[in-house]
Amino acid sequence: MFEALSDRLSGVFDKLTKQGALTEADVQAALREVRTALLEADVALPVARDFIGRVKSQAVGAAVLKSVTPGQMVIKIVHDELKTTLAGEGDADEGPKLKIDSPPAPVMMVGLQGSGKTTTTAKLAKRLKERDGKKILMASLDTNRPAAMEQLQILGAQVGVDTLPIVPGQTPVQIAKRAKQQASLGGYDVYMLDTAGRLHVNEELMAEVEAVRDEAKPHETLLVVDSLTGQDAVNVAKEFNERVGVSGVVLTRMDGDGRGGAALSMRAVTGKPIKFVGVGEKIDQLEEFHAERVAGRILGMGDIVTLVEKAAETMEREAAERQAKRMMKGRFDMNDLRQQLEQMMKLGGMSGVMGMLPGMGKLTKQLEGANMDDKVLKRQVAIIQSMTKDERRKPELLQASRKKRIAAGSGVEVPEVNKLIKMHRQMQDMMKKMGKMGKKGLMRGGLAQMLGGKGGLGPSGPMPGQAPGQMPGQAPVAPPGGFPGLPGAAPGLPPNLPGGLSGLGKKK
Amino acid sequence: MSFFSRLKERLLKSSSKIDEGVDALMESGDEGPVDAIAETPGTAASTETARSAESAEPQPGLASRMLGAVTGRSPAVEKQRVLDDEMLEELEELLISTDLGVDTATRIAANIAEGRFGRRVGGSEIKRVLADEVARVLEPVAKPLPLYAKKPQVVLVVGVNGSGKTTTIGKIASQLKGAGKSVMIAAGDTFRAAAVEQLSVWGERAGVPVFKLPQGSDPASLAFDALAKAQEDGADVLLIDTAGRLQNRQDLMEELAKIVRVIRKRDETAPHNTLLVLDATTGQNAISQVEVFRKIADVTGLVMTKLDGTARGGVLVALADKVGLPIHAIGVGEGIEDLQPFDPAEFAKALTGSTD
Numbered sequence: 001m002f003e004a005l006s007d008r009l010s011g012v013f014d015k016l017t018k019q020g021a022l023t024e025a026d027v028q029a030a031l032r033e034v035r036t037a038l039l040e041a042d043v044a045l046p047v048a049r050d051f052i053g054r055v056k057s058q059a060v061g062a063a064v065l066k067s068v069t070p071g072q073m074v075i076k077i078v079h080d081e082l083k084t085t086l087a088g089e090g091d092a093d094e095g096p097k098l099k100i101d102s103p104p105a106p107v108m109m110v111g112l113q114g115s116g117k118t119t120t121t122a123k124l125a126k127r128l129k130e131r132d133g134k135k136i137l138m139a140s141l142d143t144n145r146p147a148a149m150e151q152l153q154i155l156g157a158q159v160g161v162d163t164l165p166i167v168p169g170q171t172p173v174q175i176a177k178r179a180k181q182q183a184s185l186g187g188y189d190v191y192m193l194d195t196a197g198r199l200h201v202n203e204e205l206m207a208e209v210e211a212v213r214d215e216a217k218p219h220e221t222l223l224v225v226d227s228l229t230g231q232d233a234v235n236v237a238k239e240f241n242e243r244v245g246v247s248g249v250v251l252t253r254m255d256g257d258g259r260g261g262a263a264l265s266m267r268a269v270t271g272k273p274i275k276f277v278g279v280g281e282k283i284d285q286l287e288e289f290h291a292e293r294v295a296g297r298i299l300g301m302g303d304i305v306t307l308v309e310k311a312a313e314t315m316e317r318e319a320a321e322r323q324a325k326r327m328m329k330g331r332f333d334m335n336d337l338r339q340q341l342e343q344m345m346k347l348g349g350m351s352g353v354m355g356m357l358p359g360m361g362k363l364t365k366q367l368e369g370a371n372m373d374d375k376v377l378k379r380q381v382a383i384i385q386s387m388t389k390d391e392r393r394k395p396e397l398l399q400a401s402r403k404k405r406i407a408a409g410s411g412v413e414v415p416e417v418n419k420l421i422k423m424h425r426q427m428q429d430m431m432k433k434m435g436k437m438g439k440k441g442l443m444r445g446g447l448a449q450m451l452g453g454k455g456g457l458g459p460s461g462p463m464p465g466q467a468p469g470q471m472p473g474q475a476p477v478a479p480p481g482g483f484p485g486l487p488g489a490a491p492g493l494p495p496n497l498p499g500g501l502s503g504l505g506k507k508k
Numbered sequence: 509m510s511f512f513s514r515l516k517e518r519l520l521k522s523s524s525k526i527d528e529g530v531d532a533l534m535e536s537g538d539e540g541p542v543d544a545i546a547e548t549p550g551t552a553a554s555t556e557t558a559r560s561a562e563s564a565e566p567q568p569g570l571a572s573r574m575l576g577a578v579t580g581r582s583p584a585v586e587k588q589r590v591l592d593d594e595m596l597e598e599l600e601e602l603l604i605s606t607d608l609g610v611d612t613a614t615r616i617a618a619n620i621a622e623g624r625f626g627r628r629v630g631g632s633e634i635k636r637v638l639a640d641e642v643a644r645v646l647e648p649v650a651k652p653l654p655l656y657a658k659k660p661q662v663v664l665v666v667g668v669n670g671s672g673k674t675t676t677i678g679k680i681a682s683q684l685k686g687a688g689k690s691v692m693i694a695a696g697d698t699f700r701a702a703a704v705e706q707l708s709v710w711g712e713r714a715g716v717p718v719f720k721l722p723q724g725s726d727p728a729s730l731a732f733d734a735l736a737k738a739q740e741d742g743a744d745v746l747l748i749d750t751a752g753r754l755q756n757r758q759d760l761m762e763e764l765a766k767i768v769r770v771i772r773k774r775d776e777t778a779p780h781n782t783l784l785v786l787d788a789t790t791g792q793n794a795i796s797q798v799e800v801f802r803k804i805a806d807v808t809g810l811v812m813t814k815l816d817g818t819a820r821g822g823v824l825v826a827l828a829d830k831v832g833l834p835i836h837a838i839g840v841g842e843g844i845e846d847l848q849p850f851d852p853a854e855f856a857k858a859l860t861g862s863t864d
Contacts, residue, residue, distance in 0.1 A: 040609070042607075112817070113672070114669070146710060148702070151700070151701045151705075154702055200818070228668065231607045231822075233789070235818040239818075
């Protein structure tokens, strides 16, 4: 999702970060492109305009333009605004919780024809049943579309949720009444009313849904919106919210090919949170919506902003610079390795770092499968700590008996100690190579710039645009599995991953 | 009463975006920068009166007026405004807000500005020119569904989920039947629950036989069998429904390609028409839908549904501009008769709120 928007934006940001100093005109031009990108992604015009206005007012100030990394600052502002647009202010933790505590709690689904109400009803019922252990009753109030009731009945049978028996000829209000009755008699926790699709301008049908609302007094009224919707999304959302009163939004078809501007418009227009997103045709493909993650995804930067912030917080700049110099000379002993491992851990461990890297989102799942957990990092630090000072400085001292002692001291087996030593050796070799390659080597754009001089919060600068390009370039230098802390611990990973990761390690 | 007159009526009444937007645009010009006005000496007096009329009641911004409740404005004298950069931009935005897309909106706005830039223009003029411009883009693509002598003519109907394929098939079947054709429908959506039942109801309404297999059957073999049956029965037209699929779902698009391949085993020239059904509320994604479906299934024409809402289907203009596939018909309601031929001039007028 959001690929198209994401691509466009990263292009704009690339240009921004490549320039050292920014003028107001640069920012204006960039924002104009951002605006076009948003509109192309079907973000509603007023929302896009408002968004750009807010970013502009923050971004053109002297504080930003005179800062060390104006490009970064602008991106950060865009990111923050994106998050605000998606999540609304203040109630970020509201989350996808539904108010369904007092049984039987009515939940009403409304939306246009073909937005995916019936499927979403079934998905949500399944979710409530399985995750929250609720007893659910579903009722279709769709008396218009042929076979709509049968559709819900079939879906109900599939997910193992009861549906209200179909009585032909009843009006939606009568069905709602019957559902309420049945729900209280049958001891159901929640009853879900799947209303017919209706156009928000159809007076008759809107009156009908109002009547149903007055009858059922739903605790939650979820507006189901197709995320492929264009500029009309605002009209739909506004009208439904005004007439029926919406408590939350469900966006469907988020697995479509990535424009999803409707997601950005919804919150701004209705002021109501997006609670869930439908991400596939299968009945379990319903996800919670987290504004923060989505903002990251839209910017195509994973959550690079957080990574940069964290990196700045946790890395002592001087220490890192000293280390960088040592590495340039090809010196890299166990102490250096330990420092790297510890920095990794401070940044939130493997999964933390990976999750925040651009383009790594998909790999994170594979990583989990590959058993690359943070325990490995901890254990390796422990191994190093079990070495004497001499051994740490001169790893070549390590003989069989010393290894045995170290293994015993850190509570691991000797092969693990060997792995660490091997990893260290590989990294040391690499450092030497890089030292010879000098400025053309990996270190360029890496540590030195990242923390030195005017780099400031530099690392995120090259990352969104350049990281993918760099990785293949690094691959030949980095032996597979050269990632600090994880020697060959990545079976089944795509070939470019180890190379990319080793680069990451060294940058620290 | 035709859809367009109904639509036009509604547009004129309240909810037209462009119509109202153009009017708003005219007024916002009076609040605009002074230098723009200064450029055209001699009109200062009229501007002055307009401004004093304005200042009596401060107007909300263009956006809120476009979206918010409409107050009953009845301008006795038509507002005029100098067509400058700012107005051009606002015009562009107006077009974008009907899903025209940035590219097409920019082009059309530029065409309008040609020869008029720097002049004072009125709202009705802009609307008329806009309608002409849009109609000009749409003219070449307005073609009814072609009927061939070939029996049976196979019409494959494709689209994303919820775009209205099944309903459209029901309507087409009914209209063809009314025109004296013998029609058969193949219920090819074997995926969605109760899709077959839904189509059966439409078949009954239209008085047309529906060829069906149980849910979960292979849609390609269903299409093949349906074609065999249609050939056997000597039907004039075979309408094949398919399951909704998002165009970025590789597996489902492959399934569609297979349906086409298998149909061709039975009749090399089939499918004679492949209709892509688009939802009028869809935004710029429609362009990618058309591109991908065209590549996979050789789409020959478009049908746009749900035009009875507030969505104007402006993306059709972008599509006509960029892709140029024929637009056969539009859906304007849930009734069996609510499928109408596509009339570019009417559509353009409805889109822009032009009255003449």
